[in-house]
Amino acid sequence: MSKPVVAIVGRPNVGKSTLFNRLAGARKAIVEDIAGVTRDRLYDKSDWAGKEFIIIDTGGIRFDDGDTFASEIKLQAQIAIEEADVIIFVVDAKDGITHEDQEVGKLLRKSKKPIVLAANKIENFSKHIDYYEFYNLGLGEPIPVSAMHGMNTNDLLDAVIDHFKPEFYEEEDTDRIKIAIVGRPNVGKSSLVNSLLGEERVIVSDIPGTTRDSIDTPFEFEGKKYMLIDTAGMRKKGKINEATEKYSVIRALKSVERADVVLIMLNAIDKVTEQDQRIAGYVHEQGKANVIVVNKWDLIKKDGRTMNEFDEDIRDKLKFLAYSPILYISALTRKRIFKAIELVDFVAEQHTRRVNTSDLNKIINEAIMLNPLPGGGGKKIKIYYSTQVRTAPPSFVLFSNQPEKVHFSYLRYLENLLRQNYGFEGTPIRFYVRQRDSKE
Known part of the structure; x- marks a missing residue:
């Protein structure tokens, strides 16, 4: 919706x-x-x-x-x-x-x-x-x-x-993976859209888009259905100066809200800017599956360390997207653009992954044994039980005797263990700690 x-x-x-x-x-x-x-x-x-x-x-x-x-x-x-x-x-x-x-x-x-x-x-x-x-x-x-x-x-x-x-509030087509391409002005969103839709391997449907927004573009790639939604590049240009970056996050709001997977586009020439952080932060906070796409890679002079240096810069400035795959493309030359669709499929599957309750509790209990929760004002903090309550994004409830004292750093520790065991690549993970009194 x-x-x-x-x-x-x-x-x-x-x-x-x-x-x-x-x-x-x-x-x-x-x-x-x-x-x-x-x-x-x-x-x-x-x-x-x-x-x-x-x-x-x-x-x-x-x-x-x-x-x-x-x-x-x-x-x-x-x-x-x-x-x-x-x-x-x-x-x-x-x-x-x-x-x-x-x-x-x-x-x-x-x-x-x-x-x-x-x-x-x-x-x-x-x-x-x-x-x-x-x-x-x-x-x-x-x-x-x-x-x-x-x-x-x-x-x-x-x-x-x-x-x-x-x-x-009408339900949209659930048979298609909805893809939003977001980023600052001039990072190449329009070029990527045009390259994807203009390539022979993509079939652009002549059916109308959703009732919500007629500029949505349905298309098929290798037998799978997708929808490109409400990207700035597909919008008719208005009188507003498109080059102004400070508020470009506003343009991403609707796209991100409706998407299943978000392609966060960066300009390789600029690397990661403050506005890139702002837009990427919104995608993360909305719990969307995502891929970091670095465009204009063909314009970068490279040596054996170039990609590693870019990776390190992105991971440093977008720490909260440590789980996201990074893809280097050229929308202009179409180099690796269809790898983006492959990654969309991959992170969409990760986004809807579900963990069996017994397996989940086994991992959480082993994690607590290896690294016990710290004391909570003289009273031992306990986690009694865990369950996954939803997917997209994968969300877990932990029942504790002192939920307010379970520190976010400990939740990050549990998140890392879940990722080691189940992947969850390209998707945020959510934890909710709820009260449950001890029966002891």
Whole structure:
């Protein structure tokens, strides 16, 4: 299923980030204590009335002439607006309509997207506050809210999900492996897509894509069915500057959400950049099977150590993807591009691998015997039982007498043992530690 994207926009200091944190709530992503996973969130997940969606926070839009920073934030907001399915426009009810509110309103009207107008900072609903002037923005009925205290956000969310189309929650074709190709602008996503689809060995179906997004491209390779979904290279170019990198992660959101396997593309000339880390971190956090694809390998001068040096640089800067295969290609010359499809099949199988419960417990128990859990404040920490609760990604529940004291480093130790025994190459592994009291 696809998840709709909701962007929160507005001028500075109207409470956008406060509303973002309020809507993300307890679902806010837990950032792993591993170097390279981005700490600066401008996206998260939320849900209301059983409907999940992606939420994007944006910087305050300013229209100062000659202010580079203001222009950059405006560009970020424009990208979010372009990618969003619904937009929450936040205004300050205490200030009333400002010139910047009017300018943001003009920008939003041009987008032709559904707009939910949130009149924020109404802290006391028992007092009369005239927020009706915001009708003059021509964006529909303003909804009074207090993001700080969570007041009336239920009405706001009701209005948001009213704009979600039914096809967002339709089941998609499960016979095809859905592949997303993500990365910074100019790493070669379009070239790889064109090379894959233009080669004689690939049959591009003339059937329409999913109802969710008509730019999805079904194709077959060596008798197997695949779907290339919503990549930036397949999207019709808009007026937004495609070369701007800082917010390119926004463009990857929908693709990653819907994919079974993600090809994370790097440019061999640039090696691993901060934005590559940001995009790769999102793929990892979403639990997607993935392959690291280094493009433009034909442009690199090589000796006997070149590939090893590149491998070391990638493993150092993308430590959280230590489990991911690395493939070096040239989308332009088509060298090794079909090895990418082979790896897609391989990591898709690893992603859905299941471990027998008795075998799992045998491995966990042996691991504990070899490396006992540390003491927990005088009381011994125990893990009584383990079970795999899902695949895609492989997820395991450990039952312990002190779950809060099972350190993430110990879980990493268990993860390494599972990988040694079962592979799980190209897929994240998830552990959840739950409470179970001792019967002793």
